[in-house]
Every structure is written in C-alpha cells, then in structure tokens.
Amino acid sequence: MKRKKSGKWKKVLSVLAICGLIAAQMFSGKMAVSYAEESDEQLKTEQKTEQEAEKPSGGTEIDALEQEQKTEPEDEQKDEAQGEPEESLKAKVQNKTVKTKVADEKAIDEDPIPEKTPRLVYGNKDLPDEDAFVLLIFGDGFTKDEQDKFFEEAEKTADYVMATSPWNEFKDTVKMYALGVVSNESGAKADKAINQEQADKDTRDTYFGSSFWTGGMQRLLAISNEGAKRAKELTKQYLPAADFNVVIVNAETYGGSGGDTCVASLNSESLEMMLHELGHTTANLADEYFAGASYAREYANMTAESDPEKVRWKRFIGKNGVGVYEYDNGGNGWYRPHENCKMRFLGKQYAFCEVCKEQIRRTFCEASDVTKIFFQPYADIFYESDTGKDMSEYFILRRGKNEITGDKLGDKLTLTYMTEDGQTLPAAPSKAGTYKVKADFAGNDIYEACSMEATYQIELPDRITLNVDSKVYDGKPAELNYTVDYDKEYEVKAHYKGTIPYAAEITYDYDSEEAPIKPGRYSVTLTAYDKATGDPISKKTKDYEIKFKATALSNNDTADYPGAMPYYNNKTIVFTGEGFTAEEQGEFEKLAAKYVNYFRGTEPYKEADTYFNYHTVEAVSEESGIGTTPKDTYFKLSYDKDGKIVPTEDSTAGAMYIGNNVITSYYKATIVIVNDKNMKKGSTVTNKRFTVYTTPDEKGMEFAAKELENYFTSQPEGYRASTEEEKAAQRVEFLKALYYTWYGVDYAPILSRAYNENFVENGKPIDLAPYFHTYVLGKKVDGVSYRMTYYEDNKGAVGKQLTGAPAKAGVYHAKAELILDEGKNSKDVVLDGQTYHLPLARGWTTYEIKAKGTDPQNPDEQKPNDQNPDDQKPGNTGSTGNQGENKKPAGEKGAVKTGDESPIMLSVICMVVAMGLGIVVLRKRKER
CATH class of the missing domain: 3.40.390.10 (Collagenase (Catalytic Domain))
Known part of the structure; x- marks a missing residue:
C-alpha cells in the first residue's frame, strides 16, 4: 500500500527547490533586482540620457x-x-x-x-x-x-x-x-x-x-x-x-x-x-x-615667445614688474608678462599688470563710441639732458576701433608743460625733476575734442648700473651689485620699499633704509651723491622679490599622462610650520619629512601615492612655540585650557596663502605643524580648501592623516571608521575623490596594493598586472589591460629598467600603463550602464619577492590577498610591453571589494544543503 506524501515532505521539497534556485542565481552572478530597484535605475538612465552633452556656457x-x-x-x-x-x-x-x-x-x-x-x-x-x-x-x-x-x-x-x-x-x-x-x-x-x-x-x-x-x-x-x-x-x-x-x-x-x-x-x-x-x-x-x-x-x-625683444609686450618690460616669465604647473614653453x-x-x-590693463583699455574703447585719451609712457625712462623731451608720442587717442598717437595729430594737439606745483614752463623741461604735461586735442572728423593732464619724471643722468636678483628666503638680504660712472669721489645710499604678503587681503608695507630679509615684493632705489658737495648725481631703481623657501618632497606631476597634474587627479598637500624661528627651520624640515613619510606609508595615501604631491614651505616666527595667548609667531596661534590649538580667521587665511600662492593654486590642503609640546589636540578648518593645525609628534601625524581622509570623504572632524563596513565605505569615498572628469574625459586612477602580497620566488616571472586596478567613481573597472614595465630598486627609488617581470628575490618597482583602444585616444569602458572614456594613465607600486623557503605556505601559487582581490590569471606573463588584463565573470557588479565573499559562501551552503536534503528524500523513498 502506498502512503501519501505528508505536508512535511512537500515543505522539504519546496525548500530544496528554492535553495537550488538561489544557488544557481547567485553562482551565476545574475540575482534579479527588485522591481522597485529596476524601475529606479531605469528612471535614472532615462534622466541621464535626456541631459545635454554639450559644455555649459561660461566655459x-x-x-x-x-x-x-x-x-x-x-x-x-x-x-x-x-x-x-x-x-x-x-x-x-x-x-x-x-x-x-x-x-x-x-x-x-x-x-x-x-x-x-x-x-x-x-x-x-x-x-x-x-x-x-x-x-x-x-x-x-x-x-x-x-x-x-x-x-x-x-x-x-x-x-x-x-x-x-x-x-x-x-x-x-x-x-x-x-x-x-x-x-x-x-x-x-x-x-x-x-x-x-x-x-x-x-x-x-x-x-x-x-x-x-x-x-x-x-x-x-x-x-x-x-x-x-x-x-x-x-x-x-x-x-x-x-x-x-x-x-x-x-x-x-x-x-x-x-x-x-x-x-x-x-x-x-x-x-x-x-x-x-x-x-x-x-x-x-x-x-x-x-x-x-x-x-x-x-x-x-600669453605667448610661446620667450625672447624679450620679440614678445608683444616688449615696450612694457621693466615697468611695474613686467617681464617674460615661464608658466609653472606643466606650462613649460609658455610665458606670461607678470608674476603677480x-x-x-x-x-x-x-593689480592687473600693465599688459592686461592696456588690453582692457583697448577693449573698452572698441566696444564704445566715446573718445578717450591716455598717457602711456610704457617702460621708457627719461633722463636729464640738454634739450627737453617732446611727450606727444606718449598720448594715445582711441574711439571705437580707431587709435592714434599724439605725434601724428599735428597742430590739432597742443602740449603745455608745468612744474610739479602747476607753474607753466616755456618749453619741455630737460632737468631732473617731477613735471606735469597737459594735452589738449581740438578734435577732427574721427575723434572728439578732449584733454588730459599727466605726471612724469625726468631722472638724473644715467650713471648707475644696478642689478639685484630675486632670491629664496635664507635669512639674509638680497645682494646689490652696482657700478657708478663718475670721475669724482661719491657715496651711495639705498632705500627699500615693498609689500610683505600674509594673505590674499592682508599685507604689510615695508619702507626702510635697512634691507629686508622676509619674503615679499620690494624695490630698491640707489642714489649716488658727490662726496664733496653732497649733491645727488644719479639714481636707479630696481624691483626684486624674496620668495618663500619651498621644497618638493614628493611630486608626481608629469605631462606624460593627461591626468597627472594638480588640476586633474593629483592632490597637492602643503606642510608649513608655526612657532619655528629662523634657527629652527631645519628642525621643521626634518619634522615635515617625517610627516610625509608617515602619510606615504599609511593607508589610504600609500595605495594612492602616485596621485599625491607633498611640499614644505618655511614660515618664520620671531618667537619659538605658542602659548595660551598669541606670541610673536607667524600665524599668531594659541591653545586653550585643554591643550587644543585655537586657529583664527587670519591664521587660516595665511595658511591658505602659503598653499595657494607659494606652491600652486590647485593645492588641496595645508597642514600647519605647531612647534609646542604642551598641546594635546589639533584643529581643522574647512572652507574652499582644508587646513589642519596639528601637534609635532606621531599623534599629530595620525590626526592630520585621518582628518585629511575625512575631508576627502566628507566626514566631520573626529570621525574614525571602526567597523569593516565603515572602513570599506570610506575607502569608496576616497577613491571617488581621486577620480576626475572633465567634459567627457574620465581621468581614472590606477592603484595597486601589491606591497601587501607575500611573493616568494618560484623560478618564474611574477606578473603584477592582476594587482593593478582602475577605478571610476569608487568602482573597479573590468576589461582593462596594462602595459607593464619593471624596475630595480635603488635605495628606495626607481632604478634600472628591466627587460621583463623579475623572478628572483628582491625589491622592485612596477609601472602599469592603461592600454587604449586601437586607433583611439582613450579606453572606453562601461560601468553600471554608463560609458566612460579613460585617457592614458599609469599606476606605480613597490613590491618584494622573498627568497624561496621563507614562506611556510605554498610558494608556487601567487594570489592577491583580500585587501586588493583579483585572482584572475593575466592574459600573458608580465614583461616590458606585455599586456595583462583583469577580467570578471559577465554581469558581476564592479563595486570595490573588501574581502567579503559572503554571496559565494551562501551559494555554496545552499547547494550543499540542497544536495543533503536530496539524499535524505531518496533514502526515505527507498525505505518506503
């Protein structure tokens, strides 16, 4: 007699079927999303496709x-x-x-x-x-x-x-x-x-x-x-x-x-x-x-011409700081007329420099229908002579696109020369002094009648040759080199004027007979006097600058890769000091170097080292350390009763100036190391940039590194990720900060944590391609390949290039260059249904191959660890010019992995349970 199946076994069979279905779905990586999720993604996609792909106005x-x-x-x-x-x-x-x-x-x-x-x-x-x-x-x-x-x-x-x-x-x-x-x-x-x-x-x-x-x-x-x-x-x-x-x-x-x-x-x-x-x-x-x-x-x-005799602004060179200055930040071969x-x-x-002022004047006149008259002496210097100088050529008339100089206006232009106090002179003056000149234009069929009054200077005879070079701060004044062409005994006196900058809106004037030593913009006027009479015989003025002492401890900017500049992927971090006197600047530099080494050896900065630049700038204080009330220090900082650094609005403005104006206006953060061991805790300020005030010890290093990570990941001061989920989430946000897009070109970072791997020599070259990953908006991109190049290590620096991937024990450096699509200027990838266009990029890592026998585990199989997982085998062995491709099963979502393989484990468990239940059912049936 056959027995009926009980409800119990129906439930078992149902569970078996469900487990099998879940296992199959999860194992294939094709778990269905809910209708709500699918609808939401579809809506997002539709909204994106409706957006314009053109660049918005105001480019x-x-x-x-x-x-x-x-x-x-x-x-x-x-x-x-x-x-x-x-x-x-x-x-x-x-x-x-x-x-x-x-x-x-x-x-x-x-x-x-x-x-x-x-x-x-x-x-x-x-x-x-x-x-x-x-x-x-x-x-x-x-x-x-x-x-x-x-x-x-x-x-x-x-x-x-x-x-x-x-x-x-x-x-x-x-x-x-x-x-x-x-x-x-x-x-x-x-x-x-x-x-x-x-x-x-x-x-x-x-x-x-x-x-x-x-x-x-x-x-x-x-x-x-x-x-x-x-x-x-x-x-x-x-x-x-x-x-x-x-x-x-x-x-x-x-x-x-x-x-x-x-x-x-x-x-x-x-x-x-x-x-x-x-x-x-x-x-x-x-x-x-x-x-x-x-x-x-x-x-x-702006011009590619470097010859002062050929640049379009040559007549302005020497006037108010105008010269020919090469651009920085990758602008080699391009020149500007001014530094400030x-x-x-x-x-x-x-101010607008003289070159820009003149272009603005010309533009305003061209766009209006008003006659304007200007006095433009350019960089010409007028010296005392036997005859007066006709100044008509320095008057310019403009109306619309019409322009003419006074010397071409004939008797329509009348000049009247006056002393500085307004007394009319019979003719153009010839002796040294300050004078006025009034131009009256009678008007014609193009220009309306107009007039203007200008002031100009006639200098003493040109007897002095003066040279003073700009310099970097070293605690000493700039050296004056001069000669005086005079056949009698003479003496010279120098007078200095200038501006000492502290912040964008905070400066200090300098006016003294004593030569300045602080960073600033100065002019020196050298006057020669006849020793017997005391009368001045000649005068000469020169502009110069004392620059902040800045040092690049690590700079990864290069024009070889489109994104490797601070206005794209690279993050520039600037270290400066507070409470370090001139004699203590060496101590600051050593401490700043320790900070940089800490950053470069600590995650997440270690992994992203190729995309970070570190600089130091010396800020000199008159007093050492800080106190509970401000001392005579550079930033005027103090600390409260709990030992926490108290920044001010001015101190942050000064720190921003050092990052922005001394290093690069693309800098991301300034870290101020405060020279006082009485402090217990640092502070941060976030405005359009980020400023960290921190203590001069390892605790301060940790504080600065963590708070900068918080800044990049939009976390508040004091946040510390504690769980693995929080750490993984913060890393995703950090990776997003490394990514940069500019009008359809996606500058994606290439990173590696191969330095965490336990490589042991096994007689075969070890290819590093599987250990490099490209990230777009925090997600790992699949289907990309790299051109690998390997180098020896030279005392911690990149050494001699190798012919292929090394196999012997030692420390090495590997560079992975993104391989672009054939015939294109980019590698096109698809992530979450969106196409991204990645230009040429590179990633670097340092790694070690240990001698055989040093690893107790299997030395013949090299696999990435959980921190940087990708155990897919490369397409071929790594060598110079070889390509390694990182692949995933189709349909797998490209999220950042954290070592959590629970979906796979769950699918395996479901399969095992299903098989076990199947065996039980078969045995029960046989018993019946």
Missing part, C-alpha cells in the same frame, strides 16, 4: 587664486602619446552624458521678470547706451523674496569693479544695469557637493541653471546651455545695447567662470573673482596660471 573656469580652466580652444591639441587630436576625442564623447546636470525646463511659478525695465546701478544716465560700454547683470538662484538682495549685490559689484584700475579710467564710458530674475529655488546646484556623484544628485531649479562641478570641476560655476540662451533672449528683449552679460549666483561657495557670460558666486572673494572673470569675458585675457595644454595659445598676455597679476591671483594686493 572659462577661474580661480585666479586657484588657477583653473576655460572654454575649449578652437585649435586641435595633439596627444603626442597617441597621435589623435584631443578635440577629436571630445567630439566622440558628445553622445555621452556629461556628468553635470543642465537646467531642467521646469515651469516658473510666476512671471520671472517682475521689473521690465533694467535698473541703472552705475554710470551716467544721460550717456546713450549705444555710445557706452554696457554690462547687464542678472541674478540666478534668487527667489521672489530675494530680489532686494540681488539688487544690493549688483550695486556692490558695480561699485567695487569701477573703483579698480583700469576700470576707474572709464567712469564716463561704462554703464551697468541690473535685471531681476526670479528662480523657483534659492542657491545653485552642487554648491555643497564634494564629488561628481553628489553634484549629480542636486536638482536645484534656478532660472539660468547655475551649477558648480561644471564639466567635472568643483569650483567651475557656470550657467547651463539653456540658461545661456535665456540670457541672450532677455538681453535682446530688455537691453539690446548691452555688450556683455554678468550673472551673480546666490551661493556662498567659491566659484565662477568667464566666457560669453561672466559668472560668480557671493563668496567673500566674489568681488575679486568678478574682476578676474571680467578680464576673461570682456578683454579675452588668458589666465596667468597654467590651466592645461588644451588652453595654451596666443593671447594678449590679478589674472593669476585674487586679492586687493594684486
């Missing part, structure tokens, strides 16, 4: 303080390594979603233009707009209730700009209007984002679509393409006479851009930023910091 990134990038040049730039034009690569990625959101076409709740007539916030209302140089100021991110705030900011901007040279020369020419525009939401997209992923999640709805992280750069604040169209339409409708547009964005985060439309935020430095950006927008000036090879071309203030122009640095202490 000049600015950061004079931070030296950044601008609109794409029209010229194609060749990638020497691959031979394909960079513009060609950019053209190919136009169909890819640029990971910067553009303004959505959302309905404005009400009329976006409450006032139909633009307000005049600066200028002569009686001057016709058609004859003036006109700026129209818009606001973005200002809601209906914030319109008064917008107009206040517009007036403040206009007043500040017009008080700055050479804008102040055009008070009779410039008119500025403000047109209020209502946004649905306040602020700007991505103003608080620390990486591209966070930026993409911000859906702020503003009228012009202002967004930080434009094109992939955090501080590149620009309006969207749709916003640019709206700006043009509003200009055409409400103020067609406007020459340029300005957008003030209602956000406190530092950022802005130039280009067709000048954009700037309301950050405390926004007014200086606006001036810099207007240099781009109105006068087409180049940044005088290097923003990358793609943006290097001929401008009024507003097109390089922001701050009141930085």
